[in-house]
Amino acid sequence: MNKFRKGDRVVVLSGKDKGKSGEILALDLVSQKCLVTGVNIVKKHKKDSDKAKSAIVEEPRPIFWSKLALSDNGKAVSISFREVNGKKMRVSKKNNQVLG
Numbered sequence: 689m690n691k692f693r694k695g696d697r698v699v700v701l702s703g704k705d706k707g708k709s710g711e712i713l714a715l716d717l718v719s720q721k722c723l724v725t726g727v728n729i730v731k732k733h734k735k736d737s738d739k740a741k742s743a744i745v746e747e748p749r750p751i752f753w754s755k756l757a758l759s760d761n762g763k764a765v766s767i768s769f770r771e772v773n774g775k776k777m778r779v780s781k782k783n784n785q786v787l788g
Contacts, residue, residue, distance in 0.1 A: 699759040721750035
C-alpha cells in the first residue's frame with residue numbers, strides 16, 4: 689500500500705528543493721514518482737511554427753517518493769498503517785492522528 693495520495697501535503701527531504709512543501713497533483717505507481725506543486729520546477733521551451741507564440745514555460749516535473757514525506761504544519765511526519773474500524777488507515781507516529 690502506498691503512503692501518499694492525491695491531495696496530500698508533503699515536504700521535500702533532499703535535493704535542490706529541500707525544505708519546500710506542496711500538494712500532490714498526481715501519482716505514478718509504476719515509476720514511484722509524484723507531481724507536486726511548486727517543487728522541481730523546470731523551464732521548457734515551447735516552439736510553435738509562428739514565432740510570436742513560442743515561449744519559455746515553467747512546469748513541475750515528477751519527483752521520486754523517497755525524497756518526500758507527509759507534512760504536519762510544515763514538518764515531516766512518519767506514518768504507520770493500522771486497522772481502524774476494520775479498515776487499513778494511515779496514522780501519524782508523532783501524534784497518533786488518523787490521516788485518512
